[in-house]
Amino acid sequence: MELVASEKFDQEQLDKVDSLLRKLPPESQSMVSVLCYSIGNYLAAAHRNEEAEEYWRRSLVVPTYDLPSATLAGKALADLHGTSRPDDEELDQDDLWPALAEQEAAERASSNNEESE
Helix, strand or coil: CHHHHCCCCCHHHHHHHHHHHHHCCHHHHHHHHHHHHHHHHHHHHCCCHHHHHHHHHHHHHCCCCCHHHHHHHHHHHHHHHCCCCCCCCCCCHHHCCCCHHHHHHHHHHHHHHHHHC
């Protein structure tokens, strides 16, 4: 969170955060939901609403999301847009973050690491 709170938090830093979030094992996905919600809040406090929205949406679509964080992210999005679903489209597997293919690759890598130990 220090990285997000710093004044030098630019796109390069966001990319580093994304990389770290993607490296978390599948069993930690609910923590990704919490972190994405929190990062969205930091970005919103810095008046970077477009980027905040991206992280709040991620908090909602992580496959094993954290219910309180996802609920608060949904509230933040509803407040931002004045509605809970501005595009009226239901979420589906294409909306998951990280994408299912990435998640499956991470699970395989984690499984392979466990087998080699």
